[in-house]
Every structure is written in C-alpha cells, then in structure tokens.
Amino acid sequence: MEISLSQEAAISVLGLLHIYSKSVFETIKQNNLLAFCAIIIAVFLATALYLRFFHPLAKFPGPPLAPYSNGFWYYTLLAGRGPWKNHQWHQKWGPIIRIAPNHLSFSSHSAQKVIYGFGTRTVPSMVKDPIFFTPEVDHSMNIINETDREEHSRMRRMLSFAFSTTNLLENEDVLVRRTDEFVRAVGGIRGTGGKRGFSIVRQFNYVTFNIMGEMSFGDSFEARLEEQKEHRYHWAAVIVNTTYMNDVMRAVCVIPGLFTFLEYFNTPHMKATLYRHAEYATEHTEARLRHPTQRKDFVHHILTTKLPLPPTLEIASHFNVIMMAGAVTTATFLAGVTYYLAHLPSCTSLLQSELRSRFSSLEEITSKALMNCEYLNAVVEEGLRIYPPAGAGHLSRIVPRGGVEIDGVWIPEGTRVSVHQWSVLRDPDNFHDPSSFIPERWLKDSPYSDRLETSLPFSYGPRGCLGRNLAYLEMRMVLAKMFWAYDVVWCNGEEVDWERDSKGYTLWEKPDLRVELRRVMGDV
Ligand code: HEM
Numbered sequence: 001m002e003i004s005l006s007q008e009a010a011i012s013v014l015g016l017l018h019i020y021s022k023s024v025f026e027t028i029k030q031n032n033l034l035a036f037c038a039i040i041i042a043v044f045l046a047t048a049l050y051l052r053f054f055h056p057l058a059k060f061p062g063p064p065l066a067p068y069s070n071g072f073w074y075y076t077l078l079a080g081r082g083p084w085k086n087h088q089w090h091q092k093w094g095p096i097i098r099i100a101p102n103h104l105s106f107s108s109h110s111a112q113k114v115i116y117g118f119g120t121r122t123v124p125s126m127v128k129d130p131i132f133f134t135p136e137v138d139h140s141m142n143i144i145n146e147t148d149r150e151e152h153s154r155m156r157r158m159l160s161f162a163f164s165t166t167n168l169l170e171n172e173d174v175l176v177r178r179t180d181e182f183v184r185a186v187g188g189i190r191g192t193g194g195k196r197g198f199s200i201v202r203q204f205n206y207v208t209f210n211i212m213g214e215m216s217f218g219d220s221f222e223a224r225l226e227e228q229k230e231h232r233y234h235w236a237a238v239i240v241n242t243t244y245m246n247d248v249m250r251a252v253c254v255i256p257g258l259f260t261f262l263e264y265f266n267t268p269h270m271k272a273t274l275y276r277h278a279e280y281a282t283e284h285t286e287a288r289l290r291h292p293t294q295r296k297d298f299v300h301h302i303l304t305t306k307l308p309l310p311p312t313l314e315i316a317s318h319f320n321v322i323m324m325a326g327a328v329t330t331a332t333f334l335a336g337v338t339y340y341l342a343h344l345p346s347c348t349s350l351l352q353s354e355l356r357s358r359f360s361s362l363e364e365i366t367s368k369a370l371m372n373c374e375y376l377n378a379v380v381e382e383g384l385r386i387y388p389p390a391g392a393g394h395l396s397r398i399v400p401r402g403g404v405e406i407d408g409v410w411i412p413e414g415t416r417v418s419v420h421q422w423s424v425l426r427d428p429d430n431f432h433d434p435s436s437f438i439p440e441r442w443l444k445d446s447p448y449s450d451r452l453e454t455s456l457p458f459s460y461g462p463r464g465c466l467g468r469n470l471a472y473l474e475m476r477m478v479l480a481k482m483f484w485a486y487d488v489v490w491c492n493g494e495e496v497d498w499e500r501d502s503k504g505y506t507l508w509e510k511p512d513l514r515v516e517l518r519r520v521m522g523d524v
Pocket residue numbers: 143144156322323325326327329330333388389390395457458459462463464465466467468470471
C-alpha cells in the first residue's frame with residue numbers, strides 16, 4: 001500500500017505526539033514536577049513570544065498587555081473606563097492600535113467607511129464579529145446579533161417598513177401621547193427618597209420604554225403591563241440592568257464551554273436580568289399575537305410581510321433587542337443632554353427661547369414643527385456627539401477573506417476591527433474643544449471648522465441603526481416638550497460629575513441626575 005506525503009506527515013506528527021505525551025507521562029510518573037512545570041512555562045513563553053513578535057498584528061502599537069490575552073481587553077470593558085482608556089491609547093499610539101491579540105482599534109473617519117460601509121465590487125462588507133455578537137440566552141438570533149449576511153438581510157427587509165418615516169409618522173399619536181403623559185407626570189413629582197428633586201434618568205427610561213412598547217406591541221402592551229404581577233416598570237428596570245450583563249456574557253463566550261457551564265448553574269442574577277428580559281420579550285410577543293389590533297405596530301409589519309413568517313422565538317428575539325436598543329439608547333441621550341444643559345444656562349436659555357417663541361401650547365409641538373427648530377437640532381447633534389449612546393465601546397467586525405487595506409495599511413483576513421467612536425468624537429483634530437458642549441458648532445454659521453461628518457452616532461452602512469428616524473423624532477419631541485414646559489433645576493450638582501461617574505460599557509451606565517421642575521409654560 002502506498003502512503004501519500006500528507007499521510008506520512010500525519011504519521012510523523014502522531015509519532016512525535018506519542019513520544020511527547022509519553023515523555024510527559026514519564027516525567028510526572030517519576031514525580032519530576034519541576035520538569036513538567038518547565039515544559040508548561042516553555043509553552044507559555046513561546047506563545048507569548050509569538051503573540052508579541054511574530055503574530056501578523058505584531059507590528060501594531062498599543063497597550064503593552066494587549067497582545068497577550070483577550071482578558072486585558074475584557075477587563076478594560078467591564079471596568080467601565082473603556083472610552084477614556086481607548087481615547088488615551090489612540091492619542092498616545094496613533095490611529096491604529098492593537099487592543100487584543102487579534103483586535104485592532106481605529107480612530108479615523110476613513111476607517112469608519114471601510115469597516116462599517118457597504119463594501120466595494122472587490123471587497124464585500126464586513127460581517128459582525130460572532131464572538132462579540134453572541135446568541136441570546138434562549139439561543140435565538142435577531143436583527144442585532146445575526147452575523148450571517150443573508151440571514152441578516154432577510155431580517156432587515158422584514159423589519160424595515162416598520163421603521164420607515166411614513167409608518168413612524170402614521171404612529172405619531174403614540175409618540176405625542178406618551179411624551180405628554182411623561183411631561184404631565186414629571187411635573188407632579190416632588191422630592192423622593194428624602195432628598196431634594198427626583199431621578200430624571202429613571203423617568204427618561206420610562207418614557208422611552210412606553211413609546212417603544214406601544215410602537216412595538218400596540219394596545220396589547222398596555223393591557224399586558226396592567227396584567228403583569230410585578231411593578232409596571234419592572235421590565236424597564238430589567239432592561240437597564242441587562243445592558244451590563246450583555247457585556248459580561250460577551251466576555252464569558254470567549255472561553256469555550258463557559259457559557260454552557262454558567263447556563264447549567266443559571267445564577268439568580270442571570271435569571272433576574274438576561275433570562276427575565278428574554279422572557280418578557282416572549283410574553284409580550286405572545287400576548288400581541290393573540291390580540292389582533294388595528295394599529296400598524298411593529299408586530300403588524302412582521303405579520304404582513306411578503307417574506308415567510310418567522311417562528312415566534314425569532315419574532316420575540318427581535319423585540320428583545322428592539323426594546324433594548326430602542327429604549328436604553330434614547331434614554332441615555334436624554335439623560336446626557338439634560339446634564340449638559342443643566343450645566344450651561346446660556347445654551348438652555350437659547351433652546352427655551354426658540355421653543356417658547358414658536359409654540360404656545362403642548363399640542364402645537366409636533367414632529368413636523370420640530371424639524372425646523374435649528375437650535376434644538378443643534379442641541380440634539382451635540383448631545384449625540386458628546387455622549388454618544390452607543391459609542392462607548394467597540395462594535396467589531398471581521399476582515400473578509402483576502403484581507404483589506406485600511407488607512408493605507410494592509411490588514412490580514414480574520415482580524416477583528418472596529419472604530420472607537422468616543423475616540424473619534426473626542427479627537428481635537430476633528431472637533432474644537434471636544435470635551436465642551438457647544439451646540440453652535442452644528443449651526444450653519446458656526447465659527448468652528450469641525451469635521452462634523454465624523455460624528456456617526458448611529459453607525460453606518462448595512463448594519464447602521466434601523467431606528468435612527470424614530471430616535472430623532474423621539475429625542476426632539478421629549479426634549480422640546482420638557483424644556484418648553486419647565487425650567488429644570490439641578491439638585492445634585494455638587495455630587496455628580498457626568499464623565500467621572502458614568503460607566504462606559506458597550507452601552508452606558510448613567511449616574512443619577514436629580515432635578516426639580518418649575519412650570520413656566522402651558523397648563524400641563
Ligand atoms: C439615540 C438613539 C440611538 C442610537 C445612538 C443608536 C445607535 C445604533 C448603532 C450605533 C447601531 C449599530 C450597532 C452595531 O453596529 O452593532 C444601531 C443598530 C440598531 N439600532 Fe439603534 N440607536 C438608537 C436608537 C434606536 C431605536 C429607537 C431603535 C428602534 C427600535 C433602534 C434599533 C436598532 C436596530 C434594530 C439596530 C440593528 C440594525 C442592524 O443590524 O441591521 N435604535 N443603533
């Protein structure tokens with residue numbers, strides 16, 4: 001029988017392995033622990049030397065511990081100081097840095113186009129990183145975590161009509177009613193918990209949760225909230241607590257088998273966050289499927305799509321992320337911008353003059369009318385720049401087969417790449433005095449020569465934010481109605497420093513912002 005070259009090589013490798021394992025076994029048998037440890041250390045050192053000096057990304061600068069283990073990167077992420085750390089690294093080592101053994105972080109606008117863009121004739125668009133975008137705890141895939149190009153495009157086609165401007169304007173009554181409800185409710189809240197003022201951050205979570213819930217599930221949302229055993233806003237609180245746990249899961253999934261292990265033990269904290277959130281999404285989806293409605297809510301668009309109807313688990317999974325991506329991000333924006341406005345009475349006064357000179361009642365404040373409020377729009381853009389709701393972390397992609405050139409440098413296939421939004425937005429080459437809140441930079445006659453195009457809070461390309469239009473309608477509406485009706489008095493200014501006290505994971509954990517509202521306009 002003839003043996004081919006590859007078979008011969010395989011036999012030699014097996015032979016070597018046999019000898020090697022035999023010798024290791026012998027070493028242990030002879031109780032020569034020292035020799036065994038030496039082998040382990042040698043393997044460890046060889047790996048470290050390879051990662052630092054011979055790995056395809058070895059030439060890229062970055063924090064000294066980054067080449068050796070993903071642990072360093074996950075530690076930075078979970079410590080909540082990632083935005084500031086990454087920015088410092090980019091300032092020190094330049095626009096391309098190695099932040100993990102196989103991960104490059106970029107901070108240039110040109111990289112944004114290549115990494116998140118639609119691709120070219122020769123280079124396809126980059127797919128999301130499956131290690132970062134993991135399946136949900138119920139093993140489902142959805143519009144955010146799906147990494148397969150074809151599957152994602154089916155999901156996006158199915159959901160896109162729900163997010164079209166036509167459909168959103170048709171559902172404007174939800175936005176207006178829920179915002180008016182919020183404006184009336186916050187006006188009636190006095191000091192809570194024995195302290196002056198109340199937590200406006202929590203109220204922002206509630207209003208965006210209500211808007212997103214009714215937009216998604218129509219009338220059944222309210223019915224289900226009334227039925228549920230827990231507090232009306234229990235799901236909203238679960239969503240907020242789940243954002244951090246999502247990053248913990250990302251770290252867990254890097255170690256093969258660890259998720260299965262944790263799944264087996266299913267800790268109380270996991271049950272109360274990740275699992276409870278997925279259950280709520282399923283319960284609300286099932287309730288809506290049993291409850292036909294005239295409203296063209298998001299479920300309606302899934303049910304009437306020309307594409308084959310997906311299983312209930314998939315529909316629920318879309319709402320798992322829509323409720324998260326839709327409610328938390330917009331609430332984060334509102335909280336951040338309120339902090340900066342509370343800090344800068346001159347900006348607040350310009351905003352309120354614009355709103356109060358244009359509108360004489362809450363009802364006059366409509367989505368269409370707000371589109372032309374120049375200063376309000378500048379405040380929104382600046383709020384998204386200075387505290388980008390989804391810009392604290394890394395939205396990583398994988399370089400396609402054959403590699404790709406980014407910023408004049410060849411990046412090998414399979415490399416994990418991302419643009420760190422915060423670093424782009426805090427770069428003095430892009431924005432004058434980047435840490436200051438200056439809405440004027442967005443006005444037509446701005447005296448600054450900022451590179452406004454580098455601010456991409458909703459990302460870009462085939463995986464760019466599907467809810468962008470809705471987010472703009474919501475941000476303008478809530479901000480305008482609140483600042484039109486009330487003067488905002490900040491009560492815990494002595495205690496809070498927004499940047500010091502924020503935790504930047506993939507999404508933000510915000511500090512508490514206590515305010516008192518003094519009614520100035522309208523009979524709200
Ligand atoms: C200020 C508010 C918002 C910001 C800053 C924001 C930002 C983003 C960003 C940066 C992405 C890209 C994520 C990635 O590359 O992994 C994204 C995706 C997405 N966002 Fe938003 N978002 C906001 C509000 C919303 C709202 C209100 C919805 C509506 C439900 C929404 C739904 C989505 C969906 C479904 C995706 C996934 C798109 C896809 O992969 O095809 N977002 N968002």
